[in-house]
Amino acid sequence: MPDSMTCGCGAERHMIGEDTSERLDIIPAQFRVIVTRRPKYACRSCTNGVVQAPAPARLIPGGMPTEATVAHVLVSKYADHLPLYRQAQIYSRQGIDLDRSTLAGWVGKAAYELRPVFDALMADLKSSTKLFMDETRAPVLDPGKRKTKTGYFWALARDERPWCGAAPPGVAFTYAPGRSGQYADDILKGFSGILQVDGYAGYNRLLKRVDDRVALAYCWAHARRKLHEVAQSGTAPIAEDGLKQIAALYRIEKDIRGLAPEVRLAARQDQSAPLIAAFEEWLTTNRARLSAKAPLGEALKYIAKYWDGLCLFLTDGRIEMDSNAVERTIRPIALNRKNALFAGHDDGATNWGVIASLIETCKLNSVDPHAYLTDTVTAIVAGHKQSQINDLLPWNYAK
Structure with missing residues (x-):
């Protein structure tokens, strides 16, 4: 308001309009204590005993945290990549003393309760006929040896959005102590269809299956990377020519992204097939001219080795040219690995995979991970039926 509403002429001023401005303010996270009162009742006319309403179910029996508090710890660790010791420091600044081991106990309990939802997610993914798979390192503390051992997260992903598929996107991370193709085979038990992967040889054992047949589609991004590395190292007109041809294929893919499989297939047969031929x-000619041991020769050898799988996208409109969809889901794992350095033990790595799977699937389906985990854990501790566990999957929560 002005200092005075009276004009110099003596008349009263009247509002003729207004200016508005907005500023962004923040209220730091606050803790609150929720008190649950359960009165006890008894009859004064007899001695039939005392009655009292049962205590509400809790994720941590007799513990302090609400389900929302535990969900906040999970999201901070696995979505925002804040290790538990950093979270403990943040809470300490607000006068809440929580030891890292206490937080770790909450994480373990939550992962245990969420495991059936993870299993349902994995089963739903494997019911598809087109999936992606990739693996990434998972350093794990090796008790008694004062060092870490290298385990792996195997990521199984589905993303049908590029071809308007009906199934929602999702990803599941399974921890395994090694990188043997046997682990991929075990994870994919019950899956038949097309699996899009990089050039790791461990996946070849999937081709030897008698039941649950799998066809491997390979990744043009990895093939391109081989040529790009050669082109970056110096003058390499052959590598640059190969990169231009691959770029032409990707321009076609950009135009048909989001279209139905049959439309994509027709466009590829008409436009991409001549480019592939x-x-x-070009590949055959240059391989004959170059030494197989030269960097460019090795790059061309890699492409030739996986040629049939690289060309599989010409036969099915559901296949992408690369496996970038699953590699994007792995990036948060790498960030968490960088910040937390390692998992405390194999069970901790397994818990990491369970919770990260649900959080990343939430992101893929535009679901708030904190709200989802809070409501899902609350439903589980309240006795959600195992027969209706699919109702707790992130895409069903979104509905």
């Missing part, structure tokens, strides 16, 4: 001739 020309690329194959």
